Amino acid sequence: MKQRARFSRTAVVGGAALALVLSLSGCGGGSDAADGDTIHVLVYGDAANKVEKELVATFNKTSKVKAVLDTIPGADYQAKLQTIINSKQAPDVFFNWGGGSIKPFVDAGLLLPLDPFIDKDPDLKAKFLPSVFNSAVVDGTSYGVPMRGTQPVLLFNNGKVLKKAGVEPPKTWDDLLAAVKALKVDGVTPIALGGGDRWPTLMWFEYLYDRIAGPELFQKALDGDKDAWASQDSRKALGKIRELVDAGAFGTNYDSVKFTDQGSPTLLATGRAGFELMGSWAYSTQQDAHPEFAKSDLGYSAFPSVEGGRGDQANVVGNTNNFYSVLKKTKHPQAVAAFLKLMYSDQFVKAQLSIGNLPTTTNTEGLLDTAASPEFAKFQYDMVKAAPAFQLSWDQAYPQAAATAMYQSLQQFFNGSMDEDAFIKAMQALPTS
């Protein structure tokens, strides 16, 4: 009796172990379904997928090769992409942020140059605003086609708060300093800043460097010229940041505030702050969380000019757009080319506009009236179209490997725990390729 019990128990345990091993070895296989005639399109999973689904459906109506849309939830996108891009599970076409986000893939020889497509169909380049299209050009070769909306950074304001303090949206740096003073007298935080997220702090650096030195300084630094960070213009920009922070423009607790958990938008919406420098998505954030405020008091303007600065007042910084890039090993380059052509179709533009995105195609202008917020869409479109240069966010222009150290130094310089020289040294130490 006991003997038998023991035997069966042993058998169960052994069987379980065997099953475990078998199931584990099953993991590696992956699923290679017979998808000879499909192209896989991998995108960042969020609300905009609605449009991507529509376009895939449109494409599949006429194409022999069918497109399949795969989505990865936002926060995991970059890590997952990095893991699969050089494996069997790699997609044919994938979403990215241009610039530094695709540079490593280009360097590893994974991406298909799009210039042959463009030679065949010049519209694939000509139909997009050049300042945007160019941010997916790596070493003179085009690797991406814009596929969502542009997100320039604007200086948002609370009209009611400004009025009470007798302040206008600032045109110059001195206006801004004066506004900060007036708002402080009124007892509000002049500028809301989600410093806990760090990238909102970055926006102040991007604009000041651009206004003072023009886009060339950053480009030089990105190309590996370490002296750019130590130049006089660089020091001047850092001085302006110090001046603004020390003037109390951001209050004292900005490093504990975040944009992503509604901290800073709420400050602006509830009248506890006068301004917030933020990407254009702040508009829809406010519409969702504070619809009344968005309708009546939410204002916006371009970043002020800086006297004596070399940069054009009309320059813009932000996320130029998202892009579709193509993997070299795709089996259906013709189908992919046909798919990419949809990215400047009227259907695409209308669909993006309806969900609040602002596409960067030349035919967008005529369709702006169909946008969710036509006035705001027009303001942004004119701004981006008129911009001589559109600076891609630094954290996206630099290789991924630089992001963490960059954020750390930005935050530390901003809150005063790192001085100018240490900051310059830290930026010089960032990997550029």
Next chain:
Amino acid sequence: MTRNAPPPADSGAVRSAGSSGSGSSGAGRPGFLWAVPAAVFFGLFAIVPLIMVAVLSFASWDGLSDPEFTGLDNWRTLLDDPVMIKSLWLSVLLTVLGVAVQTPLSILLGVWAAGHQRNRAVLSAIYFVPLLLSIAAVSVLWRAVLDPNLGVPAHATWLFGDGNLFGTQATAIGVLVFVSTWQFTPLHTLIYQGAARAVPPVLYQAAQIDGAGRVRQFFHITLPQLRNSIITSVILMVVGGLTTFDTVLILTQGGPGSDTTISAYYMYQKAFKSFDYGAASAIALLLVLVSTVISLIVVRLSGYDKMRSTMEGL
């Protein structure tokens, strides 16, 4: 250790097999096959990855092209990296602070909760709730509660000042310690509650006859009787402290600057933000080495390896 927790399901079986099988050959000890599931599991998910990490720590790899062996490069940069050295100290600091705050708190709560009064039972059941929540949820919750403008600090400026809790190193570490204390003290309270209930009542009766008061009883009977539980609980805290990650990820992201970038989080940044798997592997291996040394020290100092019964002479 005294048997204060319900015995695990299999220990009863083994013990009965052992006692009834005395004399008959081969029935006493479980066969080698029994170790297979655990050994396979441990091998696949601990040993193999550890070896791969060790190999990777000598290579440069971004996950795209093939790993390239670079000899000691990763190690050299790592040991020169001020953030790395700082992160090790921060890990140790967080662990020490965690133990120092949680141990007295959970001993007091555990001993208190060991009483059989109804109100104590109800309160300790409520107090157990934080342990049931996920660390991620708890961290998100506290992030919101501690928002300087919209959370508690805005209404208690006498305590929090401008509420810049995540903006300075001292307060950011304070928040991390507080949140893990809030979450994990109930677990340790539970350990002490069980242990305190297992203290033989005769000891207290004898002490009462000798005229010892409550405080004296606590220090001379309860605490010594809890010795083995304290060791267990401290080791759990040390392990938990050294592997802290979720709270840092959600509450501070290692900030301000790199002021709360503990080693485990630094490893994550290197691997999944910078895609520098070689450097991340080196950090991981370093963390394994440091943790091994620390746990050896703890085992030595505490006498965990030759844990003596607290029931001697009873």
